[in-house]
Amino acid sequence: xxxxxxxxxxxxxxxxxxxxxxxxxxxxxxxxxxxxxxxxxxxxxxxxxxxxxxxxxxxxxxxxxxxxxxxxxxxxxxxxxxxxxxxxxxxxxxxxxxxxxxxxxxxxxxxxxxxxxxxxxxxxxxxxxxxxxxxxxxxxxxxxxxxxxxxxxxxxxxxxxxxxxxxxxxxxxxxxxxxxxxxxxxxxxxxxxxxxxxxxxxxxxxxxxxxxxxxxxxxxxxxxxxxxxx
Amino acid sequence: xxxxxxxxxxxxxxxxxxxxxxxxxxxxxxxxxxxxxxxxxxxxxxxxxxxxxxxxxxxxxxxxxxxxxxxxxxxxxxxxxxxxxxxxxxxxxxxxxxxxxxxxxxxxxxxxxxxxxxxxxxxxxxxxxxxxxxxxxxxxxxxxxxxxxxxxxxxxxxxxxxxxxxxxxxxxxxxxxxxxxxxxxxxxxxxxxxxxxxxxxxxxxxxxxxxxxxxxxxxxxxxxxxxxxxxxxxxxxxxxxxx
Amino acid sequence: xxxxxxxxxxxxxxxxxxxxxxxxxxxxxxxxxxxxxxxxxxxxxxxxxxxxxxxxxxxxxxxxxxxxxxxxxxxxxxxxxxxxxxxxxxxxxxxxxxxxxxxxxxxxxxxxxxxxxxxxxxxxxxxxxxxxxxxxxxxxxxxxxxxxxxxxxxxxxxxxxxxxxxxxxxxxxxxxxxxxxxxxxxxxxxxxxxxxxxxxxxxxxxxxxx
Numbered sequence: 024x025x026x027x028x029x030x031x032x033x034x035x036x037x038x039x040x041x042x043x044x045x046x047x048x049x050x051x052x053x054x055x056x057x058x059x060x061x062x063x064x065x066x067x068x069x070x071x072x073x074x075x076x077x078x079x080x081x082x083x084x085x086x087x088x089x090x091x092x093x094x095x096x097x098x099x100x101x102x103x104x105x106x107x108x109x110x111x112x113x114x115x116x117x118x119x120x121x122x123x124x125x126x127x128x129x130x131x132x133x134x135x136x137x138x139x140x141x142x143x144x145x146x147x148x149x150x151x152x153x154x155x156x157x158x159x160x161x162x163x164x165x166x167x168x169x170x171x172x173x174x175x176x177x178x179x180x181x182x183x184x185x186x187x188x189x190x191x192x193x194x195x196x197x198x199x200x201x202x203x204x205x206x207x208x209x210x211x212x213x214x215x216x217x218x219x220x221x222x223x224x225x226x227x228x229x230x231x232x233x234x235x236x237x238x239x240x241x242x243x244x245x246x247x248x249x250x251x252x253x
Numbered sequence: 254x255x256x257x258x259x260x261x262x263x264x265x266x267x268x269x270x271x272x273x274x275x276x277x278x279x280x281x282x283x284x285x286x287x288x289x290x291x292x293x294x295x296x297x298x299x300x301x302x303x304x305x306x307x308x309x310x311x312x313x314x315x316x317x318x319x320x321x322x323x324x325x326x327x328x329x330x331x332x333x334x335x336x337x338x339x340x341x342x343x344x345x346x347x348x349x350x351x352x353x354x355x356x357x358x359x360x361x362x363x364x365x366x367x368x369x370x371x372x373x374x375x376x377x378x379x380x381x382x383x384x385x386x387x388x389x390x391x392x393x394x395x396x397x398x399x400x401x402x403x404x405x406x407x408x409x410x411x412x413x414x415x416x417x418x419x420x421x422x423x424x425x426x427x428x429x430x431x432x433x434x435x436x437x438x439x440x441x442x443x444x445x446x447x448x449x450x451x452x453x454x455x456x457x458x459x460x461x462x463x464x465x466x467x468x469x470x471x472x473x474x475x476x477x478x479x480x481x482x483x484x485x486x487x488x489x490x491x492x493x494x495x496x
Numbered sequence: 497x498x499x500x501x502x503x504x505x506x507x508x509x510x511x512x513x514x515x516x517x518x519x520x521x522x523x524x525x526x527x528x529x530x531x532x533x534x535x536x537x538x539x540x541x542x543x544x545x546x547x548x549x550x551x552x553x554x555x556x557x558x559x560x561x562x563x564x565x566x567x568x569x570x571x572x573x574x575x576x577x578x579x580x581x582x583x584x585x586x587x588x589x590x591x592x593x594x595x596x597x598x599x600x601x602x603x604x605x606x607x608x609x610x611x612x613x614x615x616x617x618x619x620x621x622x623x624x625x626x627x628x629x630x631x632x633x634x635x636x637x638x639x640x641x642x643x644x645x646x647x648x649x650x651x652x653x654x655x656x657x658x659x660x661x662x663x664x665x666x667x668x669x670x671x672x673x674x675x676x677x678x679x680x681x682x683x684x685x686x687x688x689x690x691x692x693x694x695x696x697x698x699x700x701x702x703x704x705x706x
Contacts, residue, residue, distance in 0.1 A: 026605035026649040028576070034603040041591070041599040048590045109584030110600065113644075116550055117603045118576030124603070178419060182412045186402045195398055196416060199391040200423050203430035210434070231426065242419050245336070249411045252552055339554065405514070488515050 034119045035127035042131035056136050057143060060093040064147040079152035083212030086148050086161065087168070087205055090140045094169055095197060097136040098176035099183075099190035101128070102247065106184045112251050122240030125247060129177040129239075137169030153216070160215040160225070164208040167228040174239035175200050181246035203231060265482050266491040268342055272475040272482075279472035286465030294458035314364035316462045317357045318382060320470060321389055322424070324354030328396075329421035332414035344410035345485060347417060348400065349477035353470060355393035361386045381435035385428050392420045406485065501563050502528050502577075502651045504549075504683055509558035511541070511548050518544050519555070524702050526652075528681040531674055531696065533688060536704035542687035543583075545704070546656050549685065550580050562652075576604065579650030581658055585641040589630030593621060593640050596629050601647035615643045619669065634661040642673065653677060655686035667692075 029037075046053050067085050068078060078085075105111045105128075114124050144165050145158040153161065179197040183189040207228045211221035294312035328350035335343030365383045366376050377383070399416055403409035486492050504526045511519040518541040526532045534542045547553040549560060551571050560567040560574075567574045587596050597612050616622040619639040624632060632640065638661045645653065653674070659667045671693050674684050678698045686692060693699050 026611075026647075029602060029604055029606050033606070037599055037602050041588075041595075044595065044599075045588065045590055104588075108588065109582060109586035110588065112552065112582065112584070113580070113586045113600055114603070115552065116575050116578065116580050118572050118578075119603055120572065178415070182399065182416060183402070188402075192395075192398055192402055195391070196395045199388050199395065199427070200419070202388055203423075203426050206430045206434045210437070227430075238422070242415055246412065246415050249408060249415065252408075252554070407514070 029119070031119055031123050034117070035123045038114075038124050038127040039131045042128055043134070046131070046135050053135050053139075056093040056097040057139050059096055060089050060140055060143060061147060063089040063092060064150060067151065075152035077152075079154075079216070082148060082151035082153045083157070083161065083216070084205075084209040085151055086144055086153070086212075087165070087209040089147070090144065090165055090169060091172060091198070091201055091205060093140060094136055094172050095176060095194050096190075097132070098173070098180050098197070099193050101132055101177060101180040102184045102250075103180075103189075106247075106250055111247055115248060115251055121244040121247065125177065125181075125243045126174075126236075126240045129173050129243070132177070133170055133173040137166075137173055140169055141165045153212070157212055157215045160221050161212050164211045164221075164225060164228055167225075167232045168204045168208045171204055171228075171232045171235045172197070172201055174235040174243075178239060178242045178246055181243050181250060184247075184250045204228065207231075265342060265486050265489070269479055269482050272479050276472055276475035276479070279468050279475060283465050283468030283472055286461055286468060290458045290461035290465050293461060298454050298458050308368070310364050310368045312458050312462050314361055314368060315459060316466045317361035317364060318386060319463060320466045321354055321358040321361055321386060323467075324350050324357060324470065325389065325392070325417075325424065326421060328354060329417040332417040336411060336414040336418070341410070341485065342482070344414065345481040346474070346478055347414065348410070349474050349481050351393055351397050351400070353473045353477065355390060355397065357466075358386055358390040358393060362390065379435065381432045384435065385431045388427050388431070389424070392424070396420065502681070502683060503561075503563065504652055504685075505561040506549065507559045507561065509545070509548060509555045509560075511544055511553060511555045511558075513544060519548065519704075522558070522704070526683045526685060526700075528651075528683055529678050529698060530700055531678050531684045531686070531693060531698045532700050532702055533686055533692060533694075534702045534704060535688070537706065540704045540706050542704060543656055546580075546582075546654050546685065546687055550578065550654055551575065577651045578654060579645045579648040579652070580654045580656075581641055581645050582656045583660070585637050586644070587629045587637055587640060590628060592626050592628055593632065593643075594625045596640060597644055597647060601644045604648050607647060611647065615646050618646065618673075619643045620665075635663060635666055638662055639666065639669070642670065646673065651682055653682065653684040653686075655684065655688075657688060658686055659688065659690060659692065671696075 064085060067081075072078065102111065105114075115121055117124070141162050144161050145153075145155075148158065148161055176193070176197050179193045180189075182196070183193050186192060207224035211224040211228070214221040214224065290312065294309055298309070298312075328347045331343045331350065332347040334340060335347060362383060365380075365386070369378050369380075369383075370376055396413055396416055400409045400413045403412065483492070505523075506525070507523050509519050509522040510517070522545060524532065534545060536542055544553060548555045551567075551574075562574050562577070586600060588599075591599065593616065594612055597615070598607060601607060613622060613625070616625050619642050621632070621636050621639050621643070624636060629637065629640065638659075642658075645655075655674075658670050662670065667690075674686070674693060675696065675698065678684055
């Protein structure tokens with residue numbers, strides 16, 4: 024009796040489900056980036072001024088920087104456990120296109136870290152004087168930005184898996200690549216607050232996201248194969 | 254399809270010899286051109302009516318910036334070739350390019366800073382080009398840091414190759430976004446370090462300097478690459494026989 | 497698994513590890529019903545050879561042929577027919593034994609609950625099915641890894657030191673599974689130090705020399 028071959032979509036869903044199940048059993052690890060996010064945004068008023076109208080000037084940028092840093096925190100360990108226990112090796116050998124499996128893993132990671140940051144952003148934004156009118160643009164820009172960062176970070180994490188002090192190296196590699204996201208994302212929020220249409224930068228963010236979505240898995244596969252090949 | 258002929262082309266002893274004979278030509282030619290361009294730029298070319306003599310540092314700043322980009326592309330292409338066709342020499346070439354490119358980037362930043370001080374009174378301005386160069390410097394440093402973090406040279410080669418390719422795709426995006434960002438507050442000029450006015454007399458030293466820098470690049474890469482080859486092939490027979 | 501024409505061949509494999517030329521012109525073939533045992537002293541390249549077959553390590557020169565066609569350019573297709581048991585068990589401690597199978601073996605073949613149960617029973621850990629994998633003993637973890645291999649329904653088995661951490665009963669289980677597999681037309685290649693089916697009729701040897 025020949026067994027039925029799992030479709031790529033079903034395999035990707037299994038990877039997604041697995042990571043969600045694993046995270047559910049260690050939810051404290053999932054909460055850490057979120058707490059870091061809130062702590063970092065709290066630092067800015069303390070370091071500068073409690074005056075909300077002054078904070079509002081840089082509020083969009085601060086929320087964005089904090090979101091990027093918090094996401095990076097969670098990314099370092101993305102592939103570590105799977106490479107160490109040999110699961111990634113089995114994925115490479117599974118006969119399924121590796122890119123899709125890795126994308127599913129990155130998607131799970133985003134749901135567990137990026138999405139909470141997006142949902143939390145109006146709250147931390149309010150602390151920095153951002154008006155309710157800017158919430159929509161803030162959340163949407165962060166949605167695209169954290170999604171792209173998860174993919175970029177996935178590439179970086181795949182390249183640095185097993186390296187000592189990997190998290191510092193990962194930040195050094197990923198942050199320069201994330202600057203465009205920062206520029207367009209925080210600018211979109213400022214434009215919204217000034218009454219201009221943020222469509223331009225939002226569209227650019229979306230374009231970058233889709234580019235990352237299509238090319239990212241290729242780079243991630245290559246990087247994972249390199250780390251497994253030893 | 255067998256790529257062995259390609260592999261023979263990239264044979265280390267061959268490359269070592271060829272680079273060894275080419276390097277002095279590059280070296281002397283680049284020295285001559287750089288000196289000529291410097292003299293021309295400092296002495297022969299007219300002073301700018303707006304910026305006076307200070308702008309002459311452009312003759313080093315602009316070529317360095319150009320070379321920093323050029324080197325990154327060469328590095329990425331070499332890395333890509335090494336990754337796809339598994340040619341070690343290509344990886345060695347990419348490794349050789351990195352410090353050279355980083356130096357050009359640093360030179361561009363330093364000359365930009367020196368140029369800016371008398372003009373705007375500060376050592377640093379968040380101008381589009383300088384900011385782009387700074388981010389490019391981070392990319393170079395990240396590449397070199399990644400290479401250094403692996404004990405296994407093969408893994409170092411291949412991982413940094415992936416990074417270089419990801420970087421080279423990002424460089425245009427970074428440039429565009431930084432340009433866009435800097436125009437938001439000064440719609441008039443894209444970069445503060447614009448060439449004052451394009452004049453044939455100014456183009457000549459600029460062109461000479463660029464060619465001089467390219468030849469310097471040829472010399473520096475040849476020398477570094479020979480060093481890389483020696484390091485990588487230290488256990489190989491051809492080296493033991495030649496010694 | 498489909499076994500018609502399932503012949504595996506390695507031709508003139510050469511592989512380096514860093515500067516060391518580990519595999520020199522290694523050539524062999526395995527037919528359905530055969531079990532190839534790769535032997536040799538430590539460090540001679542047994543694991544390297546198995547990893548080259550799996551595509552986890554590149555071979556500088558040489559080709560691998562499966563079902564009369566070169567594997568080059570058809571890696572995923574080949575990998576699907578290949579079942580690998582390495583040094584690591586590829587288990588997640590936080591997942592139960594059943595979940596481990598579902599999320600890993602399930603990537604290749606659609607699994608039913610019955611199939612999972614039957615396999616767990618075959619390897620002797622059915623009673624441990626709902627326990628987290630980290631609570632299993634080393635031998636039980638190895639058996640779980642064997643269960644994953646069984647569920648992969650692969651024609652060609654690549655086994656790297658399969659009996660690590662197994663007691664005598666476990667070693668016997670592995671031998672039974674291999675014999676079962678090759679009797680149904682499968683192929684198996686294993687690197688092993690210990691006695692493993694040394695007297696079986698299906699056994700062929702490949703001795704690697706340094």
